[in-house]
Amino acid sequence: MFPTWRIAYVAAAIQQAPRGAVARGLASWIVTVGAPAVFLGIVVTVESRSAAGGLIIAFWVALMVGVLLVAGGLWAWRVSGIVDKETSALYNVLGVVETARLVLRPPVPQDAVALAATIDPQMLTGNGWTEREARAMVKSVRSGYPTPGLLAFQACSDGALVGGATVHPSESDPSARTLGWWIGPRHRRAGYATEAVAALVEAIHDAGFATVEIGTTESNLAVQRICDKIGAIEKDRRAQPLPNGSVVPSIWYAHRQALTTTSVEEVLP
Known part of the structure; x- marks a missing residue:
């Protein structure tokens, strides 16, 4: 589960960053996560030729949803970490x-x-x-x-x-x-x-x-x-x-x- 501060930082980044940059960043994570997932899906499909067509379709739908969730989560975690570092540099300028x-x-x-x-x-x-x-x-x-x-x-x-x-x-x-x-x-x-x-x-x-x-x-x-x-x-x-x-x-x-x-x-x- 995402901490509240990470969610806030992701929301701020989405509002302030150009939409193209947000889309490219998210797309790169989808490709990174999706490539091995698609390979796994092809292997499972080939090995399950005897399975009902509906089961194969359900498997692929679940796989794609999983890719989107994992890729989105990793992207959001990365973005919130970057924003956190930038925010700390701007605001946390004093020690004790x-x-x-x-x-x-x-x-x-x-x-x-x-x-x-x-x-x-x-x-x-x-x-x-x-x-x-x-x-x-x-x-x-x-x-x-x-x-x-x-x-x-x-x-x-x-x-x-x-x-x-x-x-x-x-x-x-x-x-x-x-x-x-x-x-x-x-x-x-x-x-x-x-x-x-x-x-x-x-x-x-x-x-x-x-x-x-x-x-x-x-x-x-x-x-x-x-x-x-x-x-x-x-x-x-x-x-x-x-x-x-x-x-x-x-x-x-x-x-x-x-x-x-x-x-x-x-x-x-």
Whole structure:
């Protein structure tokens, strides 16, 4: 049985890839699987000349159906593996990041319940998520194959999960990554967000990305204060569609990596 994540990756590949490429890929697997199957079918038919014609026809029908199922399954497995590697390269750009009070890391299945507890109506509203999206994210963690780019914030003191973040490719700049985050209701107003965001921005720069983009609504003063604290500069203001279908006035910030003395010397003649 195919894992859910593989099915999703195959569906995405079919939607995004040219139809001709999809057809050629599937056809190549049908030929690969079908050639030995046809040879087997001919041998069985020759050896079963005395069998009723209906049985031979049923055998060939079953053989062809089996070829299509096996070839389709192998093709889908291969495609999902390729998409998985490409997705990991795009999204999983950070390892474990440690701060004075937190460990910022990819979630594991055991985190599912605790991560769900960090999601409340305020978090959904602030990030423009729907309950369905939140459940899907938690389900992905429970399955052992979390949403690409997802990180969990774990407190060093007691191991509790205090929140999470997403690190995604920028839609407009390949040298940038987009950062979003949230803190659960039991751990807000303790400075965790500023601590985590500052560390993640530094880690993203260290991973080779010159710019970190942060978007927030004009009414979210908490995120705006964090952006000011870490030195992010307002880039533009525009109406932003959110995952829940609403469109809100938003502010986009950019934190750009500062050139060190060494790097300046390297770029000057």
